Amino acid sequence: MAHLPSTTSSTEPLPLRPTTGQGRWLVPALSAAYMLFSYVLIGFRPEQLVLVALCNGCYFLSDTTRRFITGFSIFVVFWVLYDYMRAFPNYAYRAVDVAQLYYTELRLFGIHSAGKLLTPNEFFLLHHYSVLDVLCGIFYLCWVPIPLGFAGYLFFANRRLFFEFSLTFLLVNIIGFIIYYLHPAAPPWFVQQHGLEFTPLKMGSTAGLARFDAFFGVSIFQSIYAKNANVFAAMPSLHSAYPVVVVFYAFRNKTDSFQVFRLFFLIVMVGIWFAAVYNSHHYVLDVLAGISVALTGIGLLRLLLARSAGFRRLLEYFVLATAPARSPAPVIPSS
Known part of the structure; x- marks a missing residue:
């Protein structure tokens, strides 16, 4: 049986990172969930809009800014945790x-x-x-x-x-x-x-x-x-x-x-x-x-x-x- 030629060259470079297509809906969805949850938990604060605008702007602006905000998502997690502490004052426990x-x-x-x-x-x-x-x-x-x-x-x-x-x-x-x-x-x-x-x-x-x-x-x-x-x-x-x-x-x-x-x-x-x-x-x-x-x-x-x-x-x-x-x-x- 004859072998079919490969559709990809053996020298074709492998992708260096995962695809980011899913982020096109995931980031806005997480942003909406964050705003809603924040409103219920601690009320609306202007810095919440700044954070959402910064994350979405960086994610969709360019490949470099997308990579940057992806890496800095660790600091976003820190900020959200810190901000939500106001909803649970430690002196109440x-x-x-x-x-x-x-x-x-x-x-x-x-x-x-x-x-x-x-x-x-x-x-x-x-x-x-x-x-x-x-x-x-x-x-x-x-x-x-x-x-x-x-x-x-x-x-x-x-x-x-x-x-x-x-x-x-x-x-x-x-x-x-x-x-x-x-x-x-x-x-x-x-x-x-x-x-x-x-x-x-x-x-x-x-x-x-x-x-x-x-x-x-x-x-x-x-x-x-x-x-x-x-x-x-x-x-x-x-x-x-x-x-x-x-x-x-x-x-x-x-x-x-x-x-x-x-x-x-x-x-x-x-x-x-x-x-x-x-x-x-x-x-x-x-x-x-x-x-x-x-x-x-x-x-x-x-x-x-x-x-x-x-x-x-x-x-x-x-x-x-x-x-x-x-x-x-x-x-x-x-x-």
Whole structure:
């Protein structure tokens, strides 16, 4: 029996990534479901429209933006989880730690000043300076832009490392969110403004960051903390956790030209730690807990990569799904 000629050449390139045709209906469908669910759960918020417009715009604009938003869907998941926390305030499920955390901080890190024992937050509330107000405000503004900017760089420079970083970032947040519900904790500014008795609040406070706003005559931090999803989520300090993850993966990125950024990230990391305490948003204990959560998340992801073949395949799928489209093989006319 004669063999039929193959309809495809043996040299025809294999597709580098899965097809994205299903996304043409999946992304709008997920967007509609997200808007509906959000409206029912937490009510309409303008940033929800911004998120939906950004995701759909990037997905349909070009192949590059489609790959980009596909990779950054990990950060979209983080944002949705964080936003939905406002529908389930942690103080409704467990007692909020106000006094015990304060007195533990006082015992471990108390500063003697003018015959009184003060927490570091109370000390800086009495001894603050404009230059530190400005610097700490700048450092605190870096807590999300730096991870996102670093992720954007990694997406184009080293996509495998991008997904390791992004999944670690998500894992660290999930660990932090779980602890928020297991151990709701009041921030230092709550004690300064409301005392040691618990009072339910739905809006955060700028605390010491109000001095940054006042110095420049702006309302940057006022607008940020008016949208705070969870007031009683001081421990662990995820502000302190994020830069640890950034620094770890910055050192895993072996590009020689990246050395100056490693130093920059180290400075920002220490600056955020100090600013968290200086501005009364976190105790030293919260900062240490945030660092511990970051190291735990990093360790867990490294363990998954080392021990789980299924997780490694998932990571490779993510890398494959965001690979550039390969140009079709040229057609050689028959002679």
